[in-house]
Amino acid sequence: MKKGDKINCPACDHQTIVKEKVEMAGWTVGDKIFVCALCEAKLGDMNDLESKGEINTKAVSGLAGLFDTDVEEKAVISEEEGDLHFCKYCEHYASHAFVERCQLHKKEITAMQSCPDFKKKEEKKEKEDNDDKKPIF
Numbered sequence: 001m002k003k004g005d006k007i008n009c010p011a012c013d014h015q016t017i018v019k020e021k022v023e024m025a026g027w028t029v030g031d032k033i034f035v036c037a038l039c040e041a042k043l044g045d046m047n048d049l050e051s052k053g054e055i056n057t058k059a060v061s062g063l064a065g066l067f068d069t070d071v072e073e074k075a076v077i078s079e080e081e082g083d084l085h086f087c088k089y090c091e092h093y094a095s096h097a098f099v100e101r102c103q104l105h106k107k108e109i110t111a112m113q114s115c116p117d118f119k120k121k122e123e124k125k126e127k128e129d130n131d132d133k134k135p136i137f
Contacts, residue, residue: 001018001034001043001044002018003018003019003020003034004017004018005017005018006018007043009036009038009039009041009043010041010043011036011039011041012036012038012039012041014038014039016036016037016038016039017037018034018035018036018037018043019034019035019036019037019040020032020033020034020035021033021034021035021040031045032045033045085114085115085118086111086112086113086114087100087102087109087110087111087112087113087114087115087118088111088112089118089120089121090102090115090118090119090120090121091119091120091121091122092104092105092117092119093109093111093121095111102115104117105117
């Protein structure tokens with residue numbers, strides 16, 4: 001049984017549609033249940049049903065069947081060093097309060113753009129090297 005199915009209600013003995021309803025216990029939200037759309041008699045629990053992930057998978061596969069395509073797998077995003085060619089990690093990136101610029105191409109950019117001329121920024125030297133140059137006060 002699922003939301004929207006047509007059934008004969010055992011309580012009112014009419015043909016009806018299954019409706020989803022949330023049980024409330026005072027101000028706390030309870031479980032989701034299936035009820036009759038006409039008399040609101042309880043027909044079953046959502047816990048008896050398959051998990052939500054499986055329901056969504058069936059919906060997606062149904063759409064894929066409708067359009068005669070295969071279900072595509074989700075893209076995997078990796079954070080490997082070779083994939084991080086964003087301008088904000090580039091040596092030529094210059095950030096300012098009002099504009100971000102590429103010093104190599106002399107144009108305005110956004111931090112998340114990528115460029116074929118990407119050159120990774122050199123990591124700044126450790127703070128210890130600069131400590132003796134700072135004033136005491």
